[in-house]
Amino acid sequence: MTQSATDSNAGIANCYIAPSSVCVNAAGKRVGNGLFSKHDSKAGESVIRIKRPLMASLETERLSDTCANCFVWTEGSSFGSRLYVKEGTKVQTCAGCKRFRYCSRACQKEAWVRGHKHECKNLKHISDRELPKAVLGCMELLVRKKYGLIPDEEWGALCRLDTHMEDFKRNGRYGGIELMALGTREFSFTQDTFDKDFVAAMYARILANSLTLMTPSFDPLGIMIDPTLCHINHSCEPNAYIMMDGSEVHLRILKDVKKDEELYISYVDPTNPFARRRSELQERWFFDCRCSKCKRGPTQQEDAFLVKPEDAPQKCKDYADSLLKRENSPADDPANYVGDSLDERRMAALQGELFNAFAEQQKVGSIEHAITIGKNTIEFCRSSGVWPEHRQPLPALRDDLIVNLLAAQQYEAAWAQCAKRYRHVTPKLFPEAHHPIRVIQGWQMAMLAQYLASTGKEVAPGVDMAVMAALLIGNTHAAAKLSHGSDSAFCKSIEEKFHEVRDEVASRFGSGDRLNAALKKQEKLLMNMGDVDI
Numbered sequence: 001m002t003q004s005a006t007d008s009n010a011g012i013a014n015c016y017i018a019p020s021s022v023c024v025n026a027a028g029k030r031v032g033n034g035l036f037s038k039h040d041s042k043a044g045e046s047v048i049r050i051k052r053p054l055m056a057s058l059e060t061e062r063l064s065d066t067c068a069n070c071f072v073w074t075e076g077s078s079f080g081s082r083l084y085v086k087e088g089t090k091v092q093t094c095a096g097c098k099r100f101r102y103c104s105r106a107c108q109k110e111a112w113v114r115g116h117k118h119e120c121k122n123l124k125h126i127s128d129r130e131l132p133k134a135v136l137g138c139m140e141l142l143v144r145k146k147y148g149l150i151p152d153e154e155w156g157a158l159c160r161l162d163t164h165m166e167d168f169k170r171n172g173r174y175g176g177i178e179l180m181a182l183g184t185r186e187f188s189f190t191q192d193t194f195d196k197d198f199v200a201a202m203y204a205r206i207l208a209n210s211l212t213l214m215t216p217s218f219d220p221l222g223i224m225i226d227p228t229l230c231h232i233n234h235s236c237e238p239n240a241y242i243m244m245d246g247s248e249v250h251l252r253i254l255k256d257v258k259k260d261e262e263l264y265i266s267y268v269d270p271t272n273p274f275a276r277r278r279s280e281l282q283e284r285w286f287f288d289c290r291c292s293k294c295k296r297g298p299t300q301q302e303d304a305f306l307v308k309p310e311d312a313p314q315k316c317k318d319y320a321d322s323l324l325k326r327e328n329s330p331a332d333d334p335a336n337y338v339g340d341s342l343d344e345r346r347m348a349a350l351q352g353e354l355f356n357a358f359a360e361q362q363k364v365g366s367i368e369h370a371i372t373i374g375k376n377t378i379e380f381c382r383s384s385g386v387w388p389e390h391r392q393p394l395p396a397l398r399d400d401l402i403v404n405l406l407a408a409q410q411y412e413a414a415w416a417q418c419a420k421r422y423r424h425v426t427p428k429l430f431p432e433a434h435h436p437i438r439v440i441q442g443w444q445m446a447m448l449a450q451y452l453a454s455t456g457k458e459v460a461p462g463v464d465m466a467v468m469a470a471l472l473i474g475n476t477h478a479a480a481k482l483s484h485g486s487d488s489a490f491c492k493s494i495e496e497k498f499h500e501v502r503d504e505v506a507s508r509f510g511s512g513d514r515l516n517a518a519l520k521k522q523e524k525l526l527m528n529m530g531d532v533d534i
Ligand SMILES: C[S@@+](CC[C@H](N)C(=O)[O-])C[C@H]1O[C@@H](n2cnc3c(N)ncnc32)[C@H](O)[C@@H]1O
Pocket: 020, 022, 023, 031, 032, 033, 034, 209, 230, 231, 232, 233, 234, 235, 285, 286, 287, 288, 289, 290, 291
């Protein structure tokens, strides 16, 4: 076995593959596999560690500012919270292909040995052509296989992944796949090794099975595929999640699992309502979800309104009626389905309108415009009298609004939204203190508090932003050990900040009762700030 095979399989000893209870046919027979835990595992444990996924391919926009080997994103936008990226990190273009960039000679060398030396000259001729990430990823796999750089065992596992060709034929994407595969075969100079049907199947496999390549703060960078990771089934109430640390991929435990329990990640945003989750899973992964949460139906908090649809305020019903009269009413999209009664269709129409606003907020070019959409839609939800703070897409709208306010340097307004989220949204959506999204949000907020402290402005009466920052960094520090792992670059950077901030507040309050009282006071003020209507 080659070095790369040994490395990439280094950390899967804690799990095994066996028939899954969610992959069953109409007769109830188990027809697909899943990944199971070999031992009792506690929340925060890493049960799989893969040095690098078999294939990873960056988004076109990330090729210019991200290392194609270790995936360090040099230009990230998450306001001050990306301290795990070493200051001054830059990427340099490969002089040959002029497409990929690397942050160091060591990264360039690693990529070269892994297979880039065989594709660099091929890519050189087409350096001015934009190629989709799936094409680049597929080219990489084909070239590495052609030159014997992927062990048979791993290649076999990759080839056993479902191509979903029949599904692609049904949804009309098959033609596009054939076309892309032709280009992939030609650009990679692998016509002598693989026939066109094989390449089309591999391309389809990538589309149907890849996971999102991301930073430790969940900024999407591209796609990745790995035969081991591809055995993990989906659940809308997952007990595990994938976390990246540089090029390393970990499967970490979210909720304690017992020996022989199946491990699940969520392929989609599990905080979305029932019909939206299922529709996304069907569209992108071609299956009807059979997870424990879906089995309970649309009865969970993510499907609840503040009042029953029939009790919605008349003003809200009138507005929904105007949406129902539209030719393409959002209520007709199965992803917005709430129920068949008129009042439920009204709620479906409202929901569709909100998700459209969210899409618009993400699409518009100007930050100011995105802020206006975000604020107006949030205000609409608040005044509707039916929309809970934690029902999507309201939390997603607020998350984006915070990012945009930070980009527009409207720090106090961003803080107010963060306080609202901290108080009313995060604990509902992510009840576990070590939930990685909760940790990322806490860290972002801590950095914002630290910045506001440095301005010396009084954000609200009695608020001491330096102590607030210490409170938030302390909480994040403890939780990040579980969410990201003590050895991760992310956790180490928090650790450093934690010591720095703790020393600072200790110099003002000592380290005993006075400090605890100061922290408690700020926690209370933070809760009050979260209660303000915005
Ligand atoms: C990436 S594969 C996961 C591994 C796969 N079960 C196997 O045997 O290789 C994704 C496929 O697993 C099945 N699957 C995953 N999660 C599921 C769920 N919650 N309910 C039903 N099927 C699921 C679907 O067929 C889906 O297309």
